[in-house]
Amino acid sequence: MERKEGMKIEDVxxxxxxxxxxxxxxxxxxxxxxxxxxxxxxxxxGFMDLISPPFLEMxxxxxxxxxxxxxxxNYSSISSASSEAFNDEPVQxxxxxxxxxxTKKQLKLKPKKTNQxxxxxxxxxxxxxxxxxHLEDGYKWRKxxxxxxxxxxxxxxxxxxxxxxxxxxxxxxxxxxDPSIVVTTYEGQxxxxxxxxxxxxxxxxxxxxxxxxxxxxxxxxxxPPHYHRHHQQPFTNSLVPLNFGHNIGSxxxxxxxxxxxxxxQDILPSHMLKEE
DNA sequence: CGCCTTTGACCCGCGC
DNA sequence: GCGCGGGTCAAAGGCG
Numbered sequence: 001m002e003r004k005e006g007m008k009i010e011d012v013x014x015x016x017x018x019x020x021x022x023x024x025x026x027x028x029x030x031x032x033x034x035x036x037x038x039x040x041x042x043x044x045x046g047f048m049d050l051i052s053p054p055f056l057e058m059x060x061x062x063x064x065x066x067x068x069x070x071x072x073x074n075y076s077s078i079s080s081a082s083s084e085a086f087n088d089e090p091v092q093x094x095x096x097x098x099x100x101x102x103t104k105k106q107l108k109l110k111p112k113k114t115n116q117x118x119x120x121x122x123x124x125x126x127x128x129x130x131x132x133x134h135l136e137d138g139y140k141w142r143k144x145x146x147x148x149x150x151x152x153x154x155x156x157x158x159x160x161x162x163x164x165x166x167x168x169x170x171x172x173x174x175x176x177x178d179p180s181i182v183v184t185t186y187e188g189q190x191x192x193x194x195x196x197x198x199x200x201x202x203x204x205x206x207x208x209x210x211x212x213x214x215x216x217x218x219x220x221x222x223x224p225p226h227y228h229r230h231h232q233q234p235f236t237n238s239l240v241p242l243n244f245g246h247n248i249g250s251x252x253x254x255x256x257x258x259x260x261x262x263x264x265q266d267i268l269p270s271h272m273l274k275e276e
Numbered sequence: 277c278g279c280c281t282t283t284g285a286c287c288c289g290c291g292c
Numbered sequence: 293g294c295g296c297g298g299g300t301c302a303a304a305g306g307c308g
Contacts, residue, residue, distance in 0.1 A: 143281055
């Protein structure tokens with residue numbers, strides 16, 4: 001009852017308005033905070049198909065402690081990702097982001113909200129062991145705000161994609177329980193290719209499958225110089241998604257993980273699975 | 277000069 | 293209704 005097998009990001013952060021999960025030793029299905037409705041599920045999978053699985057990976061240094069997880073073995077890769085809410089339906093656009101922005105712009109001209117339910121854009125978070133807050137991910141971001149977070153001594157930073165037609169946002173904050181962990185939450189989808197992303201055919205076919213993730217704005221295998229400058233160690237050299245399941249499973253005695261493979265198959269695009 | 281960060285103010289939703 | 297917390301705006305300043 002006390003502690004679940006998995007650790008929600010909110011556990012790490014100390015708070016959160018949505019549920020995201022670390023894939024520490026938790027069943028993979030928890031990664032996706034799917035609603036119970038099949039519809040949601042389908043949409044989620046569709047999304048996965050679009051952007052490639054949001055599998056992010058965090059590499060801890062060997063001596064690093066497992067995140068907030070006493071039972072966690074000393075594996076060095078922890079990932080977390082979760083998607084939530086898809087704005088498939090125009091009716092359910094995120095009125096927090098879209099509407100709010102507009103209403104803000106127009107000031108109090110529209111105190112009345114539409115009766116549409118508030119819904120966030122699709123978003124997911126992942127954790128990265130990093131010394132720098134703002135991880136390079138191939139996109140250009142402009143910081144537009146920073147707020148202190150309750151229950152955390154670390155502020156949360158808000159970034160927006162600088163591309164005009166793209167209103168992808170991301171939030172960056174440090175883990176409340178482990179300051180060495182940076183939790184990045186992406187919201188929305190990029191409507192454009194990465195402006196500074198190298199060609200997909202960098203050096204292996206792996207990358208091609210990683211590109212969709214990049215298109216979504218997630219950090220990935222590609223590591224700009226900054227990474228090394230700042231002692232970041234966000235990703236492995238192998239393709240992220242698969243380590244996600246396998247690494248964890250292989251090194252974590254946690255009984256729950258190994259069983260997740262089945263779900264992985266649901267989550268991972270077929271080409272991903274083939275890679276292994 | 278243009279772009280970015282900083283930062284205080286403001287707005288909104290939610291719980292009490 | 294009020295206060296709190298989260299999210300955003302926008303002016304000001306910094307930097308290349």
